Amino acid sequence: METLRSAPLVPSRPLPISVHRIPFLLEPTYSPDVPSVCTNRARLLEKWGGAAGWERQKRAHGLKQRAASAGIERPFDLDRLAANTVASHRLVQHAAKRFGWEASERLYDALNVYHFHDGRSLNDGAGLAEVAGRALPELPAAAAAAFLESGEGTEEIVRALARVSELGINSIPQFVIDGEIIIGGAAHHGQLEAVFREIEERGEVEKDTTTMFGDIFNY
Template sequence: MRRVLSNPLNPGADSPSLAFAVVRVPFFLEPEYDESKPFIESNRDRLVKKWGGKEGWERQKRLHDLKGRGLAAGIPHFNLDRLASNSMASHRLIQHVGKRFGLNVSEALYDRLNVYYFVQGHALNDKPCLAHVAAETVKEALAKQDANAAEHAPGEEEILSFLHGNDGRIEIENALRALRKLGVHGIPKFIIEGSAVIDGAAGPETFVRVFREVERRGKVMGGPIFGDILGINQDLWMKGSHTRESFLLNEE
């Protein structure tokens, strides 16, 4: 997306309208994890068990080049001993923030939670810790748009109250059922224009080629298939999560 936004095919008057709307569809790596516990085990223990022992895990690392792909994405270190937990709370939170403040804000929170979990090693079901990071991140993201908007950012107590409730759970469960019907049993997967499913192992050129085709066409052929399921209204989709204007602003 950054490559397309930074170098549009038409750099003239029409280029500011170039935008992407990214929605993070929930997926559970370990759906049987006990939701009442802050964490279950370390990710190292989880993966060693999953691949039948240390030898099997080492073979998977070599096969998928996880460290190399992380470096290419700008992540110099994955915390292998990060705390693995049920992730319902974090999925509910991402969707809640997106619907309330916009997809650009939920993307900022998603990026922050990637560091929180994959690098810093915190559990995604540690609700007090999650509320602290979310409150801080949402406020910062809103302040970049409008200083006055940041005044309406939720505090830790408000977010913690949400996390201890059940709002948004039905939407997450419905999305998981829809993924199963689509035959999605692993991640990452990318659904573009409501139909094209691209595996996360695809290189950046694959995505650029697809995005350029849409850009040349000047319109999107298919609608968001998870919009209604997750309760995301049309206005949020149209505002997008990554726009050329915001990209240029961040580059200044």
């Protein structure tokens, strides 16, 4: 995005870009009624059929190497608590609608640290509220806790998940660009830049502020 903004093909017509995070559940069968189901270590051992299968997946994915190339050096907590994640998705979307995408990104980053590095559950309402209060001064912990307790936004998450399924997305990360181009996996920034350059070359971009999920989340 920074490359495209700083060096547009036509200086007088920079490509307008916005990023919307859409919910996806890694473990859709996990109950929302329990703070956590198991540790991530236990989840992965079960998912890949034991230690041998898990080791094969780690070698195939090369996550540590890719993380290092992206400047992520702090190790993840392998025994972080795995749980249903609807509550955290609701909170991120709430922040986006109330305070804008930059605010929701700050919250998203803070939740990543809270879960992946600190090992905390993404279905712990009190913990999520504390993170929101620290990351977003405009959303005090008490207000975040009240929102989570209300159940507001749950139906929106369910509808968004159904649309994601309709698009044929069954793993993450996935990038849906211009409403139709889907790039799977942890794409290199060069791949994404090439797609946006093709869009730039088409010419004038329609001034349409709607998004594929705008009718669901009302943004």
